Amino acid sequence: MRDLRIYGASLLAGFVVFSCSEERITGNTTQTENTASARSILVDSVLPPWNRPYWFPTVATLRLDSTNFDFSASDSDGMDLAVTRENGDSIPFSIVTWDRPARQGRLQVRLENSLLAPGARFVLHWTKMRHKRSDPIAVWRGIPDSQRMFIGSVLVDDFEGPNNMSRLPDSAFWYKATSDSFVTVADPVHVAAGGGRKGTALRLNYKTPANTYKYALTGIVLGPQARPCNLRSMDSLVVWVKGSGKLSIAFDRLPPQSPGKSWTHRTLDTAWTRLRIRPQDLDTADGIGANIGWNAVRDQVTHLTFLVSGGTDLYLDDVRLYGIDVEDLK
Numbered sequence: 001m002r003d004l005r006i007y008g009a010s011l012l013a014g015f016v017v018f019s020c021s022e023e024r025i026t027g028n029t030t031q032t033e034n035t036a037s038a039r040s041i042l043v044d045s046v047l048p049p050w051n052r053p054y055w056f057p058t059v060a061t062l063r064l065d066s067t068n069f070d071f072s073a074s075d076s077d078g079m080d081l082a083v084t085r086e087n088g089d090s091i092p093f094s095i096v097t098w099d100r101p102a103r104q105g106r107l108q109v110r111l112e113n114s115l116l117a118p119g120a121r122f123v124l125h126w127t128k129m130r131h132k133r134s135d136p137i138a139v140w141r142g143i144p145d146s147q148r149m150f151i152g153s154v155l156v157d158d159f160e161g162p163n164n165m166s167r168l169p170d171s172a173f174w175y176k177a178t179s180d181s182f183v184t185v186a187d188p189v190h191v192a193a194g195g196g197r198k199g200t201a202l203r204l205n206y207k208t209p210a211n212t213y214k215y216a217l218t219g220i221v222l223g224p225q226a227r228p229c230n231l232r233s234m235d236s237l238v239v240w241v242k243g244s245g246k247l248s249i250a251f252d253r254l255p256p257q258s259p260g261k262s263w264t265h266r267t268l269d270t271a272w273t274r275l276r277i278r279p280q281d282l283d284t285a286d287g288i289g290a291n292i293g294w295n296a297v298r299d300q301v302t303h304l305t306f307l308v309s310g311g312t313d314l315y316l317d318d319v320r321l322y323g324i325d326v327e328d329l330k
């Protein structure tokens with residue numbers, strides 16, 4: 001775990017900035033409005049150990065922010081970006097997110113075998129000229145679905161482990177809580193999934209007074225010491241559920257940050273059901289239950305919470321976040 005965190009620091013060290021009209025310059029760029037600029041990036045600095053094949057292509061994620069990129073030098077939509085080999089040949093890449101006011105960008109860059117040799121580099125250009133070189137389809141062409149899921153998602157928990165600790169990089173226990181003392185809830189436990197589903201699942205047994213807004217919940221801390229995690233690039237949360245009552249799924253931002261959440265609600269069924277929750281499926285901000293909407297919490301999510309009311313049981317299985325990777329949760 002400690003080695004992986006050192007990787008985060010080396011990412012910055014691996015960036016070398018230079019302008020095309022000069023020899024390499026480290027530190028801030030010196031380009032003017034009319035001077036095309038570029039940054040040479042060491043492949044080893046953008047591939048964590050868990051994404052480091054040597055004999056088949058992979059896809060690297062570049063996280064750009066104010067510490068490693070001058071957003072004022074690029075277009076508002078990132079359409080002036082290009083990625084090439086050191087010889088200038090184009091490399092397929094895609095812009096996952098680009099927010100110049102927030103100074104956040106996330107790119108995915110395809111790395112062929114020949115770019116996986118130790119010491120290999122590629123070049124990120126920002127040119128003040130419009131390009132159409134971003135090609136999400138070419139980025140992933142020929143890469144098996146299993147590898148793509150490995151690179152592009154995080155298993156929160158499959159509940160097949162020996163205890164209630166999650167599968168997250170900084171594993172934490174699934175905890176329980178209630179709205180008040182009128183609600184009873186047992187500790188979440190691993191049980192046979194049943195209902196035609198193999199393996200084990202998490203069960204939360206609860207009881208709430210009828211016709212009230214009182215609730216029980218189980219939840220998980222996403223990052224170490226509840227550090228706020230940037231989930232802006234999240235494509236979806238996928239989870240299998242069954243049980244009874246009403247289920248609310250919340251992405252929380254909890255103290256010491258100012259509290260807020262983004263959530264959505266479903267009615268549980270006694271049969272296993274696959275839920276796919278995308279950011280656009282979450283309720284718009286209305287202040288109810290501290291719901292401030294996805295855009296307000298997406299950069300600072302601390303907890304993932306499952307709240308239930310009006311029934312007796314919640315079962316969860318195979319909780320997975322798509323569109324992020326484990327580096328986002330460290």
Ligand SMILES: [Ca+2]
Pocket residue numbers: 158159160193198199200201317318
């Ligand atoms: Ca399971």
